Amino acid sequence: MGGRSHGNPFSAVLSGLLDQRSNEARVTPVPSDVRLDGRTCLVTGANSGLGKATAIRLAKRGAHVIMACRSGIPEAGEDVKRQSVNDKVEMMQIDLSDFESIDRFCDELRNRNVTLDVAVFNAGVVPATSRTNKHGLDLMFAVNFVAKFVLLDRLLRAGVIPNAVYGNNSRADDPPRVIFVSSETHRSSIPIDFDHFGEPVEYGISDGVKYYGLSKLHLTTYFHELSRRLNQGVDGSPDVCVHALCPGAINSNMAREAPAWLKPILKPVMALFFQSPEKASLPVDYLVVSDEMGRKTGGFMHMMRMKESSEASMDPKKGALLWSKTEELLRTQGVL
Numbered sequence: 001m002g003g004r005s006h007g008n009p010f011s012a013v014l015s016g017l018l019d020q021r022s023n024e025a026r027v028t029p030v031p032s033d034v035r036l037d038g039r040t041c042l043v044t045g046a047n048s049g050l051g052k053a054t055a056i057r058l059a060k061r062g063a064h065v066i067m068a069c070r071s072g073i074p075e076a077g078e079d080v081k082r083q084s085v086n087d088k089v090e091m092m093q094i095d096l097s098d099f100e101s102i103d104r105f106c107d108e109l110r111n112r113n114v115t116l117d118v119a120v121f122n123a124g125v126v127p128a129t130s131r132t133n134k135h136g137l138d139l140m141f142a143v144n145f146v147a148k149f150v151l152l153d154r155l156l157r158a159g160v161i162p163n164a165v166y167g168n169n170s171r172a173d174d175p176p177r178v179i180f181v182s183s184e185t186h187r188s189s190i191p192i193d194f195d196h197f198g199e200p201v202e203y204g205i206s207d208g209v210k211y212y213g214l215s216k217l218h219l220t221t222y223f224h225e226l227s228r229r230l231n232q233g234v235d236g237s238p239d240v241c242v243h244a245l246c247p248g249a250i251n252s253n254m255a256r257e258a259p260a261w262l263k264p265i266l267k268p269v270m271a272l273f274f275q276s277p278e279k280a281s282l283p284v285d286y287l288v289v290s291d292e293m294g295r296k297t298g299g300f301m302h303m304m305r306m307k308e309s310s311e312a313s314m315d316p317k318k319g320a321l322l323w324s325k326t327e328e329l330l331r332t333q334g335v336l
């Protein structure tokens with residue numbers, strides 16, 4: 001399964017179907033009576049698909065849920081409140097392709113003295129063809145990877161996510177959890193091009209999936225490096241539990257930019273064979289709620305199975321290089 005091709009839309013759909021039929025050992029979902037009362041959970045991209053289903057799940061457990069969204073305000077929040085029967089659900093605006101928007105979002109959390117117990121970095125995008133954001137970065141690279149780096153940098157420095165590395169109220173006895181929604185497509189990605197790091201590339205619909213996989217390889221490599229950096233020298237329990245997952249193929253809005261000719265094929269295939277967002281949110285829930293994942297860091301799940309992410313993504317040398325190249329890029333952008 002590890003090397004299965006995701007190079008084009010058809011192989012990606014086929015791979016999603018095959019993954020659902022795998023009979024590798026799965027973890028057991030956390031019972032619904034395990035509560036998150038008094039906990040504050042951030043979910044990005046929570047107006048749609050997996051993010052919304054995750055927001056509903058966490059709100060049903062009693063959490064205060066902050067839905068960080070670009071659109072769907074306030075309707076999606078009202079719907080999450082209604083479905084979870086929990087009023088402690090709020091929406092905050094953020095455009096993850098815009099560094100100024102990320103800064104405004106973090107400033108607001110800091111000014112309100114919010115402390116996050118859980119942060120689920122779910123939002124992602126698959127444009128039909130390559131395009132750049134207002135900072136001149138490839139949109140998929142920016143939203144699927146760089147935005148997470150910047151958002152986390154701000155939240156950790158401000159102590160909105162308590163941690164020891166930035167000297168902000170380490171809470172090793174009750175570590176916060178940071179969860180990244182990645183994708184199995186990171187396994188079959190082309191390697192990260194460190195020599196042309198951050199330079200926009202051109203792609204169309206046929207090779208968009210390849211660059212989507214690359215954006216998820218950036219994210220998965222970053223997730224391991226973040227986990228290592230936040231938990232240096234930790235022998236026992238981690239200071240911040242950092243985990244990632246691939247939710248498997250979801251019948252969501254992810255293919256919204258697929259070309260008109262492909263939609264009549266994709267829609268019924270997705271509706272028939274792909275998981276519902278509710279089912280796909282089970283592994284996110286597991287990473288957020290289970291005792292097991294609160295005692296360790298660096299865990300990767302593919303649907304309800306624990307497994308290692310790709311070898312390349314776990315390589316500490318690549319992780320360190322990715323970190324320094326991203327910092328360099330963000331310095332040239334005036335963001336760091």
Ligand SMILES: NC(=O)c1ccc[n+]([C@@H]2O[C@H](COP(=O)([O-])OP(=O)(O)OC[C@H]3O[C@@H](n4cnc5c(N)ncnc54)[C@H](OP(=O)(O)O)[C@@H]3O)[C@@H](O)[C@H]2O)c1
Nearest residue numbers: 045048049050070071095096097123124249250252253254
């Ligand atoms: N669908 C799959 O088969 C699949 C498989 C593996 C992994 N995933 C991953 O699962 C995650 C959730 O995707 P989904 O399937 O639930 O798709 P979705 O329904 O399209 O949800 C994507 C979410 O990301 C948000 N988003 C996109 N660009 C943004 C931006 N610039 N600023 C803020 N929010 C932005 C979207 O907001 P708007 O509605 O405002 O655009 C939406 O809330 C993604 O990371 C995706 O890569 C999906």
